[in-house]
Amino acid sequence: MLGLNKKDSTLLIVVAVLTLFAPFILNPFPADSALAQFNAGYPDLMQRFVVFGIFAIGFNILFGLTGYLSFGHAAFLGIGSYAAVWVFKLFTYNVVPAVILAVIIASIFALAMGYVSLRRSGIYFSILTLAFAQMMFALAYSVLSNPKFNLTNGETGLQVYADDPQMFHRAGLPDLPHLFGLSMRATYDLDIGAWSFSFNAGYYLCAVVMMVVFYLSIRIFRSPFGMMLRAIKSNQTRLNYTGLSPRPYALAAFVISGAYAGLAGGLMAAMDPLAGAERMQWTASGEVVLMTILGGTGTLIGPVLGAGFIKYFENIFSKINDAVLHQWFAFLPDGMEDFVVFIIHPFVGKGWHLTLGILFMLVVIFLPGGLVEGGQRLGKWIKSRGKSEETDKAKIEPAE
Amino acid sequence: MGILEVKDVSKRFGGLKALSDVNLSVAENTVHAIIGPNGAGKSTLLNCFVGKLIPDTGSVMFDGQSVLGRKPYEINQMGISRVFQTPEIFGDLTVMENMMIPVFAKRDGHFQMNAIGDMMKEKDIVEAAEAMLVDMNMADKRHMHAASMSRGDKRRLEIGMCLAQEPRLLLLDEPTAGMARADTNNTIDLLKEIKDQRDITIAIIEHDMHVVFSLAERITVLAQGTPLVEDTPQNIKGHPKVREAYLGETA
Numbered sequence: 001m002l003g004l005n006k007k008d009s010t011l012l013i014v015v016a017v018l019t020l021f022a023p024f025i026l027n028p029f030p031a032d033s034a035l036a037q038f039n040a041g042y043p044d045l046m047q048r049f050v051v052f053g054i055f056a057i058g059f060n061i062l063f064g065l066t067g068y069l070s071f072g073h074a075a076f077l078g079i080g081s082y083a084a085v086w087v088f089k090l091f092t093y094n095v096v097p098a099v100i101l102a103v104i105i106a107s108i109f110a111l112a113m114g115y116v117s118l119r120r121s122g123i124y125f126s127i128l129t130l131a132f133a134q135m136m137f138a139l140a141y142s143v144l145s146n147p148k149f150n151l152t153n154g155e156t157g158l159q160v161y162a163d164d165p166q167m168f169h170r171a172g173l174p175d176l177p178h179l180f181g182l183s184m185r186a187t188y189d190l191d192i193g194a195w196s197f198s199f200n201a202g203y204y205l206c207a208v209v210m211m212v213v214f215y216l217s218i219r220i221f222r223s224p225f226g227m228m229l230r231a232i233k234s235n236q237t238r239l240n241y242t243g244l245s246p247r248p249y250a251l252a253a254f255v256i257s258g259a260y261a262g263l264a265g266g267l268m269a270a271m272d273p274l275a276g277a278e279r280m281q282w283t284a285s286g287e288v289v290l291m292t293i294l295g296g297t298g299t300l301i302g303p304v305l306g307a308g309f310i311k312y313f314e315n316i317f318s319k320i321n322d323a324v325l326h327q328w329f330a331f332l333p334d335g336m337e338d339f340v341v342f343i344i345h346p347f348v349g350k351g352w353h354l355t356l357g358i359l360f361m362l363v364v365i366f367l368p369g370g371l372v373e374g375g376q377r378l379g380k381w382i383k384s385r386g387k388s389e390e391t392d393k394a395k396i397e398p399a400e
Numbered sequence: 401m402g403i404l405e406v407k408d409v410s411k412r413f414g415g416l417k418a419l420s421d422v423n424l425s426v427a428e429n430t431v432h433a434i435i436g437p438n439g440a441g442k443s444t445l446l447n448c449f450v451g452k453l454i455p456d457t458g459s460v461m462f463d464g465q466s467v468l469g470r471k472p473y474e475i476n477q478m479g480i481s482r483v484f485q486t487p488e489i490f491g492d493l494t495v496m497e498n499m500m501i502p503v504f505a506k507r508d509g510h511f512q513m514n515a516i517g518d519m520m521k522e523k524d525i526v527e528a529a530e531a532m533l534v535d536m537n538m539a540d541k542r543h544m545h546a547a548s549m550s551r552g553d554k555r556r557l558e559i560g561m562c563l564a565q566e567p568r569l570l571l572l573d574e575p576t577a578g579m580a581r582a583d584t585n586n587t588i589d590l591l592k593e594i595k596d597q598r599d600i601t602i603a604i605i606e607h608d609m610h611v612v613f614s615l616a617e618r619i620t621v622l623a624q625g626t627p628l629v630e631d632t633p634q635n636i637k638g639h640p641k642v643r644e645a646y647l648g649e650t651a
C-alpha cells in the first residue's frame with residue numbers, strides 16, 4: 001500500500017485507526033466516575049499528543065537514524081510558533097499559510113544551525129546545538145523584544161491583538177485560527193450513556209498532518225537516504241572510505257527534523273494562537289530526547305508512544321492532588337489512609353516528574369529499546385506461551 | 401610510470417620522524433607488499449595515500465593526479481579503496497545493506513538525496529550487491545547483522561565492499577592480523593582469486609611472511625621510515641640487509 005511493504009502498511013493502518021478513534025480510546029471512563037481523572041480524551045491534550053508526536057517523529061529521523069543527539073530542537077518548535085503567530089497577526093487566521101511558513105522558517109534556521117554544529121560530532125555536537133538553542137531562547141526572551149523592535153513580545157509571549165492588520169481577515173470568518181472557515185476550536189460532543197466524547201476540529205487537523213508525516217518518515221527509513229543515515233550512525237570511517245561524505249547526509253537529516261519541529265510549533269500556534277519563549281528552553285529540547293528514548297530510539301512508532309506517554313503523565317498525573325488521594329483511599333482506616341497518602345504524595349501532583357524519572361530509568365536500564373522493545377518482548381512472551389501450551393497438548397493427545 | 405607514484409614523502413610526529421624521503425612506485429596490476437618491523441612507518445605511509453594524513457613534504461600521485469589535500473571520500477571516488485587492520489564495516493546493518501552502500505557510492509557519487517524511494521526497489525543496486533555477495537561466497541549470510549559475523553567473514557565482507565566499487569587500487573593494512581590460521585588461508589585464497597580475475601592493483605602491508613610470499617610480486621622493505629630495498633620476493637628472501645633488519649628477528 002502506498003509503496004510500503006506489508007509490515008509497514010499494517011503499522012500505518014493501526015496508527016491511523018488509533019488516531020481516528022482516539023476520542024473514544026482515551027475516554028474509557030464514564031464522565032462522572034472517580035476514574036474520570038484518567039480520561040485523556042479532551043481536545044487540548046489530544047492535540048498535544050499528536051503535536052508532540054510530530055516533534056518526536058522528526059527528532060527520531062536525526063537522532064534515531066544518524067545518532068547525532070541534538071539538545072536544541074525546541075528552538076525550531078519555538079521558531080515555528082513565532083512564524084505562525086506572525087502570519088495570524090499580519091495576514092490571516094487561516095492555519096494553512098501559517099503552518100507552511102512555520103516549516104519554511106524553521107528549516108532555514110535548521111540549515112544554519114546544522115551547518116555549524118555538524119562540524120563536530122558526539123558530545124561537542126550536542127553542546128553546540130544546546131548553545132545555539134539557548135542563544136535563540138535569549139533572543140526571543142529579551143533581545144528581540146524591545147520598544148523599537150518587538151519581534152517576540154518577550155515574557156508575555158507573542159499574541160494576536162485587535163489592532164493587528166490581519167490583511168486578509170474577513171467578517172464572517174472565526175476570530176480564531178481556522179481552516180478555510182472551520183474554527184480549530186470547533187468541537188462536537190457526543191454523549192452515550194454516562195460517557196462523553198469530544199471530536200475537535202483542531203485535533204483532527206493535527207492527526208491528519210501527523211499521519212502524513214508519519215508516512216513520510218516510514219518512507220525515509222526505507223529509502224537509500226535512510227540507509228545512509230543508519231550507516232553514519234554505524235561507522236563513519238567506513239562511510240568516508242566508501243566514497244561517501246557523511247556531512248551532507250547528516251545535514252539533510254538535521255534540516256528535515258528541524259522542519260518537523262517547525263511544523264509541530266506551527267500547529268501548536270494554530271491550536272492556541274500564541275508563542276512564548278519558554279517553548280524554546282533547553283528543558284523543552286530535553287523533553288523530546290526523553291520521548292524518543294522512552295518510546296524506542298530508531299523505531300518507527302517509538303517516538304509517538306514516548307510523546308503520548310510523557311504528555312499523559314504531565315497532564316494526568318500532575319492533577320492528582322491530596323484531596324483526590326484521600327477520596328481514593330477513603331475506604332482505609334483513618335491512620336492508614338493518611339499514611340498511604342503520605343507515601344504516594346511525592347509521586348503525584350507536582351511530583352509527577354519523580355514518577356516519570358523513575359519510569360525513565362527503569363526503561364533505559366531494563367528496556368534499552370524503549371516501550372517498543374517492551375511491546376515486542378510481551379508479544380514474544382505471549383506467543384511462546386501459546387506455543388508451549390500447544391506442545392503440552394500435543395504431548396497429551398497421543399496418550400488418549 | 402606506476403599507478404601509484406610516491407616521491408620524497410616525509411612525515412614527522414613531533415620529534416619523531418615517522419617517514420623520511422620515501423620513494424615508491426607501484427606498477428599497475430601487480431601485488432606490491434610493504435614489509436618492515438613494528439613502527440617502521442608502514443601504516444603512516446598508507447594513511448598518506450588515502451587522505452587520513454597529509455605528508456609534510458613530497459608528493460603522492462595516483463594515476464597521474466595528486467591525492468594530497470583531498471578528503472578520504474574524494475580519494476576513494478578516484479579509485480582507491482582501503483581495507484583496515486580491524487575490519488571497518490557497518491556493524492548495525494545487514495550484510496546485504498553493507499554491500500549495497502558501496503554500490504550506491506559507485507553509481508551516485510559522494511552524495512545523492514533519495515529520501516522517498518525504496519532502496520530494495522533499486523534493481524541495479526540490489527543485483528550488483530547480490531552478485532558481489534555470491535562472488536564472496538556470502539550469499540547465505542545476506543540477512544545477518546554484520547557485527548554478529550566471525551572476524552574472517554567480516555574481513556571477507558570488507559574486501560567485498562571495497563571490490564564492489566571496482567577500485568583500481570586496493571590497499572590492505574595487515575589484513576590477516578589476529579586471524580586464526582584457517583581464516584588467514586581463506587583470505588590468501590580470496591586475494592589470489594581477486595588478483596587473477598580482476599584488473600586491479602593491490603598494495604598490502606603484512607607481517608605474516610607466509611601471506612607476503614604467497615601473494616606479492618614486488619616487495620618493499622621499510623625500516624625506520626625509509627625504504628631499505630625493493631625487489632622480487634626471491635631476491636628479498638636472500639637479501640642480507642633484509643635478513644639483518646627484519647627477517648633476522650623472526651629467523
Ligand SMILES: Nc1ncnc2c1ncn2[C@@H]1O[C@H](COP(=O)(O)OP(=O)(O)OP(=O)(O)O)[C@@H](O)[C@H]1O
Nearest residue numbers: 413414416418436437438439440441442443444445
Ligand atoms: N598519529 C600519530 N601520532 C604520533 N605518532 C605516531 C602516529 N601514528 C604513528 N606514529 C608513530 O610513527 C611511527 C610509525 O608508526 P606506524 O604505525 O606507521 O608503524 P607501522 O610500520 O605501521 O607499525 P606496525 O607494524 O606496528 O603497524 C611509530 O613510532 C608510531 O608510534
Ligand SMILES: [Mg+2]
Nearest residue numbers: 442443444573
Ligand atoms: Mg601499522
